Amino acid sequence: MPRQSRKLRLLILATLASTGASTSFMVQAGPTAWSCQTDPATGGWSCNQSGDKAQAAKAVRMAQQAAGVAELSDEQIEIATSLPRTATPATTTPLAESMAAARITREQSASPATPTATATAEPVADTDSGIAPQIVTASEANPDTTPDTTPDTTPIEAAQSHAAPIEPSDVIPAQSKPAPLAAVERRVIDLSAKPAVLATEASPPDSPETPQPTPEVQALKVATARLPESPDEQKQDAASPTPAPTDEARNANSADVIDQPTDTGVTEASVAANDPYGLTRRAGQVSDAEIADLQAAQRLLDLGQADESHSVSPALQRLKQASLETQSDSASQIPASIDDHVPGDWPADLFDDSLPPIPDHVAIGDIDTYPEIDNRRAWALCGTNNDPSMTRDVPVQAVPNRESLPTYATADDVQGKRQKYYTLFGDAELRRGDQLLQGDIIHYDATTERADAEGNVRYREAGLAMDSDWGYLVMANDTGEFGRSNYYMPERHGRGTAEHVDVNSRTLMEGQTTTYTTCNYGVDSWYLDSAELELDRANGVGTATNAWVMIHGIPVAYTPWITFPIDDRRKSGLLPPSYGSSDINGAEVTVPFYWNIAPHRDATIIPTYYENRGVRVDTLFRYLNPESSGLIVADVLADDDIYGKDRGFFHLDHKATLSSNLLLDVYGSHVSDRFFLKDFADTYFNSDTTYLQRYAKLTWSPEDWLITGRIHEDVLIDTTIPTTSRPYRLLPDVTASTSHFDIDTGLEYNFDSRMTYFQNASRLESGRINLNPVVRMPFRESYGFVTPEITLNHTQWHLNTGNIGSADEHQYLTVPSFAVDSGMYFDKEFAFAGTSLIHTIEPRLRYTFTPNTDQSTRPLFDSGLQGITYSNLFLNNRFSGGDRVGDANQIAAGVTTRLQQETGTDLATLSFGELFYLDDREVNIGPQTDADRAANSDFVAELTASLPFGIQASNTLLWDHKRNKTRTNNWYLSYSQGPEQYIRYSYSHTSDYIRESQVDIAWPISSRWHGIASWNRDDLRNQDIQSTLGLEYETCCWAVRFVAETKYDQYSTSQGTATLEDVTSFMFQLELKGLAGLGNDVKKLFGSSAYY
Structure with a gap:
């Protein structure tokens, strides 16, 4: 989801250390920190500051607002934000009086052996900026000599009170332990952490039998702290600090629920940092439910997951309003730049783009997702899907080693038992890497990693989105089941429905009573209706059984079994069948089969039935090895009913690297008769081809030489030509050449040589x-x-x-x-x-x-x-x-x-x-x-x-x-204007006997209509040689193409002779994008090939 680009990161850490009669404290805003110390002799204080002075002043004002103290004077701000400096005012300021009173209180209550406390910082990873924000805690230098000191007022209560100024009792020594929070709601938890971390027992943070939460978990506790109901309760808590619970109470609490009161060890500054909107000072003014909504909104904002379109926007608006109202109610004066803002808008000066963003421990923003509008050429007409909830937030690539990543849970409310079983209520979700499971309620078993979701279930992972009414997922092995579901696979723009879905692995799922289409949501121009559907994303193959091809709800074809691609990888299976007709061949039907033998080998077998000729089988085999590559073609038409005998064509093209300077090239073709290429001119060569080449060539390049050796033959297609008129064979033909430049003389030397043996049985050889x-x-x-x-x-x-x-x-x-x-x-x-x-x-x-x-x-x-x-x-x-x-x-x-x-x-x-x-x-x-x-x-x-x-x-x-x-x-x-938008004209006058002109046009008539036209004419004979006209209509998920052609050429007859005549043929193709096409391979006429 989009993140807030401008965030307020303000963390104020006070009273971190106390040594003798002086007090040290720190003010931190984002990456800028000020370390300050009081001077007991003068009553003033000095700070070491790095960063912008205006930012420092802002931090001091925010510090006083968060703590509910009176506004500092300009002189005090000047002192706090200056470079190392000691102020010696003539009169004691209110803040100096507070500090002095606090010092006196500590001196009276502390023993001579009071140890020195030091501040330690634990970094929390910041996934957005790489900057590690600090969570600072106070640790004792000598834990064995800890005094038994209890303050009159806890820092939490001081933060909750909006009475100003701070009294001496509100500032506590650093070595004192704060009282626990009244209650904690854990809305985001790390389910992969150790049970001791997840448990929120009501025990002191220093208890040896309970390990302390990690800094991340501790920070989350602070961000969702439940507050006392009223100021009266705050005063009552201040007068009677909460005692540590007994062992029985601890056991009772930890056995059943995880949302019981617990001591988090959080300082006053931590609460101020995680409550920048004044919720703690509004206790008693809003209800528990509203506080929960505000806190959820605050959490989403901090995680960068809330914007104006988010469902929590009303709570965000209330949160903003509450922040402004709290500031206006305080005894301090809001700066003019804030005071002039309209309620409900963010004060611009409260944000600093240079500050690091709050760490997003879910890390979903670091995963690339598919755009809502698919700009790939094949799906350019689809625009925005009508169901954006299905297309949003679908990761493009799987996160490596997802099973070893932690699992995070987010919800409005969380309950759990025995640190193993958890129930998430309200907008519940589980995240792990690129994996997301959402629902109204999610039950999670930490021992088996099984999550059962109920109501508005949404499941997302790399390349897959699925919405369902219920479902469960075992995240340990990526297996599960879902009820009635809608699914979407953006890589192939495929979507569909299923009454029941079984998830068998990370990449394999099966559905019962399913549909599949690549059309936009709500526009089912075509779909595959099947009893069972298997989507194997590991191999990129979809398999449907007992399937009907439906076009606008009408069944047009049935198949007991069909496979289709669900990504762009090659796969074995039937290719689109074709249909056509011509004056000579009659009706023709083709059912090609593609065999993906291996990643580096494949074959296409194309059987075609001609009404007037018989069955022709064309086979193309391709291979690609580390040191060689090639193509083999075998095209056989057995017992041609028109020609009267077997016919065929064979072709080989092989290239190999034998060593670093030795190459092999083998090329050759053979055709049974001179009319085969004319009868099937569009298959391999132009119908005007008069001879076929055959050769085998070795190329050797030692140092400055280039040496080639070959055997070569040009084979005439017309076998009636006498052998004495046929070209010579070169058996062999060896060439050697070199060149040299003499720097001293400036001379260039070239040497070319050739040795050839010409062979023809009926002619002179030499x-x-x-x-x-x-x-x-x-x-x-x-x-x-x-x-x-x-x-x-x-x-x-x-x-x-x-x-x-x-x-x-x-x-x-x-x-x-x-x-x-x-x-x-x-x-x-x-x-x-x-x-x-x-x-x-x-x-x-x-x-x-x-x-x-x-x-x-x-x-x-x-x-x-x-x-x-x-x-x-x-x-x-x-x-x-x-x-x-x-x-x-x-x-x-x-x-x-x-x-x-x-x-x-x-x-x-x-x-x-x-x-x-x-x-x-x-x-x-x-x-x-x-x-x-x-x-x-x-x-x-x-x-x-x-x-x-x-x-x-x-x-x-x-x-x-x-x-x-x-x-x-x-x-x-x-x-x-591109490969499918052009106008071309050519005129050829090469002799007194050849004058031809040709016009080729391919042009989009509109975004969906596309036309082609071609006209070839013999100007000397006033004869049209070939004319073609084609139209294409294309939508998001289907296209139809029709081409009509008239060609004047020689064709074979029943006697094996030629006839010169006009032959008309037509070709038709219906393409169901993402599934298959029905018709001839005429797509190449519109700019691309259907196969390669």
Whole structure:
């Protein structure tokens, strides 16, 4: 519960020690204390003070008000709050007279052997501030010589009397023992303490047979002390001090009840400290019941558990009013800052935020609780639960070792027998760590730690809230039973009802005739109605038997057994079944099963029945080990009724760390036919995939080297393509590279090498070695750079022609290359709309010369002409692969300009340039074309922009100078406000035969409605390729999604051939949040995946 942020902490400790003719006393307010001593020679007194002077003056005034004495003069306050000082007033003050009279009284009554008493302080843990407030008691230095001295008036009675000023008899020697309180009500007790501590026998505090209460318990006794009924009773008690009870009376009292009179050993200052509102001075003016209410309110305020919304607010208001009235009735004058306050409001100057808060021995404020409004994305639409009593004060995490923590009891009244059995009446509660049990009445057996609660029972622990009409809990082993109950689990936003609940352990409970839902209280859009329900919070699983799924009170599905998650952990069980339909497949039904094998392994088995095809079983297995991870997929459609044979798809992706510098990567896929991915395109790859990769690769990185070895194969999906046209297998392909920088000369050395064996049973096979050493001498300055470099390209082929010893068995090619790369850097800072920006211009120029070497007779395995991009303008070799080295006598010119933030982040980048050829290109793959004789290349421009407000844009443009037309023009524009709120447009013009445009929109129509749309069109053929439209409606606990799609593509027929046609399908999903969904996995279309 919320705590008071501003609290009054005032503790006044007086007459702590007496030595000879002088008297020592102390005044303490919060962490500030003043140690004072009288001077018998002058009648004055001096104090050592640390802290604020105004605070000291306030403490002195509060001291006089608490004791009911006359207000001190400004001179006396000045003396009390000054630094070490001795006052020698010309005339004796009233306080000095009181002190002197007290001294005379002690001198007359004390014997010469009077020992010196010393003050000791025992700290009480302060859970809020870490500051240990002091409870100060007087202990004798020599207990064997204790005098038999009895005062005429006890400190308690002096505090209860509001007659001023203090008389000499009101001040007692420190070594004297105070009389016991008239009665004690223990409203907060430590049930885990030793029985001797709990017992409140009416025996003297120094009795050797009864151990004394701990400081915490003693302080609580003072805070709830029962007061005499009237001032007459006070005077009667002063005249006749209460004698110590006999042994028979002690035994009789301790055997039956725990609220009998007892001697607490509490000083006058302790009572004043725990009664800052003047209750002791109002005895006889209010009834016992009102005093009890006021004391309960005072206790709640001190514990920081009361605010204006608390049920005890009326008592708090009466308490505040009583405090002000008591101060106005006193002979002292209230300071103006207090006197001007409206009754019922706290005087602002009575609080000091720097003072430490009162220790909260329940410590519930130190436990994080769930917020009343759940801001997690899945439950963002739930808002505030309609039953806040269920959602309030639910701890998030369990307190470790809860069973070893003490148990605290709080109630309006407490009764007990034989120090074992207790009954708590009125707002009763038990607390232990994160555990809370509340009720109108609680019976507690300390021997078995069983608590039986009756009426308005509330139970709270980490992740669980439960309200019931009755229940019992054995706190030793967290077992028990509850009657008709409402329960709430905030982690999954789950709640429900049960006619009877069995608590079997800390994390396991079972209910009979139960309901379960994740909807808000009072809005049961759906719920699970079951005969029995088990909630296993240790494993995060709920299990219901004989259950009906109810939607708006209508049963829609029955299951004899169902499990569902009650937290965010993975679990085994059936996943949401799905339903769909398409023109080709007909109706389809899917019932997936998830198998949580281990924390690092799981499998998803997805059987699907197609009306026109048969049964397809798709299995996905994942694993994650300390040194490896991977995915295995096996998708089988046995005896496809349309295709006419068995079909399937297999996939493996495995990565492993064999040592600190050795990695293994295995990847491969296989498909039965070229139409499988088109018929089930949304499963793994795009329907336009033409080949599948397979490879196994080892990567070794010893010191300055990077070495990789792999076997690689690109498998064409279309098996009708002749083997002579299929790509080569690389068996194996080994690369090694290193680099070095010589500090003395400034030279950079790079060395790249590759050894490959190309294998194809129907084509020429060969082994090939490529060696490419490079030497650079970079010259760099802040405004630019110049880097000359020399490259040697060496290639060697070992041809497997079958003619051993033939001249063409070994071929070599060595071609040098020289280049000079240079660039400049210009920048300017400016401000736009209050934002500092940087504009840069970066021109670049590169000259490359590679001599023409006849390569027409050299074999060709993997080389091809690289496409033109801005970065490719500055390459030495215009060919990819290792079989061709292009001749070059050319200049590459380009400019890059950037718009940057002060941090260096690019807002927009524009690069453009082209190649200027000084000679025709003679080396090529096929016959020489007009492009090989052109004076310059296509003009290339690339633009990227990432602007504020979620705007992104990119463009790639190739302009053909000779034909004066655009060769390539690709655009991408996007406005995005998140993964589920965007508008995207793309246009692709990559050749004379491909011109496509696509629009994708995902946008929330309102807080509950969400829409998606997609449109892909072939502009050359004037044909819609694919169009999609979807709507989603979402509430706090359920969502419904519908997607319709039309796709123009090739699909398999009964003869195993392809047909090109439009196919329409639809997908539907009803998701019951926290339980399951009913429908296809279309949630991924709206921004997230239902499974991963």
